[in-house]
Amino acid sequence: MSPEISIIIPAYNAASTIAASIQSVQNQTIQDWELFVIDDGSTDRTLACLQSIAEQDRRIQVISHTNQGVSATRNLGIEQAQGEFITFLDADDLWLPDKLAAHMQHMQFNHELAVSFGRVAFINQEGKLTGQISTSQLKDLQLADLLYENPTTTTSNLFVRRRIFEQAGFFATDMSFAEDLEWLCRAIWLTKGKIEGIDRVLMQYRTSQGGLSSDLERMETGWEVLMGKVKAYAPDEVQKHYAIARAIHLRYLARRASRLGLPPKVGVDFMNRAFQSDLRIWFRQPHRTLLTALVTYGRYIYFTIVKNKGKR
Incomplete structure (x- = not known):
C-alpha cells in the first residue's frame, strides 16, 4: 500500500544543507511516508550526496533533471506522489520531529481543511535560532488575508490534501517569487477549501543574506505579478x-x-x-x-x- 504522506524536496546546489534537511524528515514520529528529492540540475555535489543517502533508505527516491526552476521541480514531485497528503521541504530548512503527526491530527479532526500549516522559527545560515517566530493569522483566513501577507511564510510549511492540487492545479512555473502564495490564493478561491494553522512551531526556516531574499526590487516586481494572476479570477x-x-x-x-x-x-x-x-x-x-x-x-x-x- 502507498504511504499516506508524500514529501517533496527540490534541491539545487544544496550539498551543504540537504543531509540535515532529509535527517529532519527521517526523525519524524510518523515514519510511513515517501520522499521524492529532485535535483534541479545542481553543479555541486548535491546529486551524489542524495544518491548516497537514498541507498540507505528505500523510502527516498532521487530524481534528477536539467535546471527548470523550483516550481517545475515541485510539480514533478507532485506528479510522482502517491500519498493522500502532499507536503514540501526546501533543501535548507528543517522540520521538528512532530510536524507530520501534528498536521495529520489537524486534518483528521477537520475534514473540510484543505491546507494545514504551523508556526515557523527562523534560523541563520549556521542553523542557529534567531529568536524570531512567525506571528501570522492562523484561523478564519480568506483570500483578502492572503493578499496582505503569506500566513504560511514558506512552502516548507504547507501540508495539503492531494485532491486540492487535482482541483486547483500545480505551481505556476512562470513565477520566481511568491509562487507558493499564488498557489494558495488560487487553491482557496477555486476549491473553497479551508486553510488553517496550528499554534505551535513545527519547522525552522533558514534565512539568507543573499539571493532572492535580498533582491528587493525583484520581490516587488514578483508581488505585482502575483496580483495580476489573482486578478484574473x-x-x-x-x-x-x-x-x-x-x-x-x-x-x-x-x-x-x-x-x-x-x-x-x-x-x-x-x-x-x-x-x-x-x-x-x-x-x-x-x-x-x-x-x-x-x-x-x-x-x-x-x-x-x-x-x-x-x-x-
Whole structure:
C-alpha cells in the first residue's frame, strides 16, 4: 500500500544543507511516508550526496533533471506522489520531529481543511535560532488575508490534501517569487477549501543574506505579478484590497532593507511609497507600521548626520 504522506524536496546546489534537511524528515514520529528529492540540475555535489543517502533508505527516491526552476521541480514531485497528503521541504530548512503527526491530527479532526500549516522559527545560515517566530493569522483566513501577507511564510510549511492540487492545479512555473502564495490564493478561491494553522512551531526556516531574499526590487516586481494572476479570477477582491495590500508589501520591503543593512535611502523609498499607496496601514498593524517607520527614517537621519560630519 502507498504511504499516506508524500514529501517533496527540490534541491539545487544544496550539498551543504540537504543531509540535515532529509535527517529532519527521517526523525519524524510518523515514519510511513515517501520522499521524492529532485535535483534541479545542481553543479555541486548535491546529486551524489542524495544518491548516497537514498541507498540507505528505500523510502527516498532521487530524481534528477536539467535546471527548470523550483516550481517545475515541485510539480514533478507532485506528479510522482502517491500519498493522500502532499507536503514540501526546501533543501535548507528543517522540520521538528512532530510536524507530520501534528498536521495529520489537524486534518483528521477537520475534514473540510484543505491546507494545514504551523508556526515557523527562523534560523541563520549556521542553523542557529534567531529568536524570531512567525506571528501570522492562523484561523478564519480568506483570500483578502492572503493578499496582505503569506500566513504560511514558506512552502516548507504547507501540508495539503492531494485532491486540492487535482482541483486547483500545480505551481505556476512562470513565477520566481511568491509562487507558493499564488498557489494558495488560487487553491482557496477555486476549491473553497479551508486553510488553517496550528499554534505551535513545527519547522525552522533558514534565512539568507543573499539571493532572492535580498533582491528587493525583484520581490516587488514578483508581488505585482502575483496580483495580476489573482486578478484574473478574483478581480473584485484585488480591486478592493490592492492599495493597502501594496502598502503593506512595501512596508515589508522597507523593513527588509533595514535588516539587510542596505543604504538608508532604499528603505526610505519603499516606506514613502507605502504611505503614498494607502495611509490605512497606520490602522492595520499600527505597531509594526510605527516601528518600521521609526527604524527606516531614523537610519536615514542618523547616516545623513554622520555623513555630513565626515565632510567637515
